[in-house]
Amino acid sequence: MIRAFDAFSLPLLRWLDPEDAHRLAIQGLRLLPPMRPRPDDTKLAVRAFGLNFPNPVGMAAGFDKSAEVPDALLRLGFGFVEIGTVTPKPQAGNPRPRLFRLERDEAVINRMGFNNDGAEAVLRRLAARAHLGGIVGVNVGANKDSADRVADYVKLIETFAPVASYFTVNVSSPNTPGLRDLQQAKALDDLLARVVEARDRVQAKAGVTPVLLKIAPDLTLADLDDAVGVARKRGVNGMIVSNTTITRPGSLREREKAKEQGGLSGRPLFKLSTRMLAEEFVRAEGAFPLIGVGGIDSGAAAIAKIKAGATLVQLYTGLVYRGIGLVSEIKRDLVAALKRGKRTSLESMIGTDAAEMTAESWPG
Numbered sequence: 414m415i416r417a418f419d420a421f422s423l424p425l426l427r428w429l430d431p432e433d434a435h436r437l438a439i440q441g442l443r444l445l446p447p448m449r450p451r452p453d454d455t456k457l458a459v460r461a462f463g464l465n466f467p468n469p470v471g472m473a474a475g476f477d478k479s480a481e482v483p484d485a486l487l488r489l490g491f492g493f494v495e496i497g498t499v500t501p502k503p504q505a506g507n508p509r510p511r512l513f514r515l516e517r518d519e520a521v522i523n524r525m526g527f528n529n530d531g532a533e534a535v536l537r538r539l540a541a542r543a544h545l546g547g548i549v550g551v552n553v554g555a556n557k558d559s560a561d562r563v564a565d566y567v568k569l570i571e572t573f574a575p576v577a578s579y580f581t582v583n584v585s586s587p588n589t590p591g592l593r594d595l596q597q598a599k600a601l602d603d604l605l606a607r608v609v610e611a612r613d614r615v616q617a618k619a620g621v622t623p624v625l626l627k628i629a630p631d632l633t634l635a636d637l638d639d640a641v642g643v644a645r646k647r648g649v650n651g652m653i654v655s656n657t658t659i660t661r662p663g664s665l666r667e668r669e670k671a672k673e674q675g676g677l678s679g680r681p682l683f684k685l686s687t688r689m690l691a692e693e694f695v696r697a698e699g700a701f702p703l704i705g706v707g708g709i710d711s712g713a714a715a716i717a718k719i720k721a722g723a724t725l726v727q728l729y730t731g732l733v734y735r736g737i738g739l740v741s742e743i744k745r746d747l748v749a750a751l752k753r754g755k756r757t758s759l760e761s762m763i764g765t766d767a768a769e770m771t772a773e774s775w776p777g
């Protein structure tokens with residue numbers, strides 16, 4: 414059924430303006446019948462951050478920014494869904510056009526600018542579906558016009574703790590001016606201290622909610638050293654590598670569209686984000702698990718992320734070009750790889766290539 418859906422919908426969605434296509438996809442998912450997903454092979458189960466994931470393939474942040482369709486996404490076979498980025502106040506984001514498909518590169522450039530319905534509306538939706546279970550993470554960020562960005566993160570942690578399976582502290586979006594400065598050691602230390610303190614304060618009521626930090630692939634290795642050091646010191650539960658890149662690899666074929674401002678995602682991000690993941694893995698020294706994201710468009714790409722150090726993976730842009738069938742394809746390929754290697758779980762594959770990858774020349 415999913416294959417038939419993709420065959421019908423992909424050409425149609427690709428013919429539309431990218432943002433209209435995205436809106437239509439969300440509306441379509443709202444209409445998805447409440448079928449039960451096929452249970453995952455038990456070999457795909459992953460335990461991380463104290464949570465039990467039925468499979469390691471997650472929907473990355475930015476697709477369902479306002480938590481309109483998390484359950485439809487779970488029913489389509491994702492092991493977890495990250496909603497957001499949510500900001501305290503509703504926000505319109507940047508003027509359109511702000512989303513561009515680089516067809517021949519199987520890539521996207523976006524400068525959405527945290528358009529979302531705001532904490533109050535998103536909380537209402539998540540509270541209404543809380544009884545359904547499933548892992549739904551909440552990705553949090555600051556409003557563009559905020560006078561105190563750290564206070565925005567703290568407020569969101571307090572608001573969403575009762576309904577979030579985990580939090581992602583997003584300091585890596587290129588589309589809110591100045592946001593990425595929060596990745597610098599001093600600012601990051603202050604932010605994470607206050608976020609973890611807020612999480613611990615509401616813990617008595619909500620239970621412990623894991624806090625993950627999502628970083629950009631454009632950090633220097635010195636900045637990465639600092640970010641990992643601060644995350645470890647502050648007791649963050651995991652990191653997500655990576656957000657979109659502001660760089661434009663020389664290999665891009667859609668030269669005109671590549672000039673659009675914003676973050677690049679999809680296939681051309683794969684090498685850089687996977688290298689950063691490996692760099693992160695060797696620095697984390699097992700202190701916490703990592704989520705690998707950036708350019709996953711096949712089972713082989715997901716396996717490469719795991720071997721670079723990912724315990725879980727997420728994807729977004731791959732769905733635009735491959736359709737929702739990509740999720741089952743990746744899961745099938747993961748099970749096949751486990752069978753071939755006579756392994757009973759993915760755990761023994763995590764980070765096996767990391768050291769070797771960090772010795773290679775830097776991806777250009």
Ligand SMILES: Cc1cc2nc3c(=O)[nH]c(=O)nc-3n(C[C@H](O)[C@H](O)[C@H](O)COP(=O)(O)O)c2cc1C
Nearest residue numbers: 473474475498523655656678679707708728729730
């Ligand atoms: C249109 C679009 C919107 C996004 N919005 C967000 C966002 O709000 N918050 C966030 O942390 N990441 C956001 N991302 C980044 C993705 O979560 C992901 O890190 C990135 O796209 C790399 O994965 P991919 O190559 O599989 O798309 C967005 C990506 C795209 C394409």
